Amino acid sequence: MIEKGAVLPMFYLPPVEYFVQLNAYKPDILIEREEHFPKQTYRNRANIYSPEGILTLVVPVTKGSKNHTKIKDVKISYEFNWQRLHWLSLSACYRRSAYFEYYEDDFARFYEKQKQVTFLFDYNEELLQLLLKFVKIKADIKYTDEYHVAYLSIPDFRTSIHPKKETELEQKPYFQVFDDRKGFLKNMSIVDLLFNQGPQTINYL
Secondary structure, X not given: OOOOOEEEOOOOOOXXXXXXXXXXXXXXXXXXXXXXXXXXXXXXXXXXXXXXXXXXXXXXXXXXXXXOOEHHHOEEOOOOOHHHHHXXXXXHHHOXXXXXXXXXXXXXXXXXXXXXXXXXXXXXXXXXXXXXXXXXXXXXXXEOOOOOOXXXXXXXOOOOOOOOOOOOOXXXXXXXXXXXXXXXXXXXXXXXXXXXXXXXXXXXX
């Protein structure tokens, strides 16, 4: 068991708080791969800022991906074209942001119909590597090889960063495309920060 760093779950386009903690505890980051898949979490959903406020993007998973399925074994469902829906939503929400076009091509390939990654964990991992590159965080990521109920030697963020829990993160407002409508929305997906702040994202974190 590692003695420094932190343990984090694997999320889909994780919220800002995730990257704040990842940046604080880098380079030693342990990603949970052996937990059972918990529903209604950021593991397969992300919140972005739309003209109406928070818009939740959900990656559908195959039937049978219940609580007894390990996160690494959860399969993505392609019964409907959710990739197109997510990309249309991201484009509509961030086309007017300062840096969307700068990152657009790199993200677009994740939403092309021919890119059908089987496992949710693998899809999220690829996205995370891209995000770490853009945010300019160098992390030595390792993965769990067995499940531990608790970690006593390092901070454990597997359940604390949750869409149904109010974040305790103190967040300084930054410009958001629709903040004239709904004001500043805290703890959106990291892409909200990235598309609006670009290379300044790491300084913000």
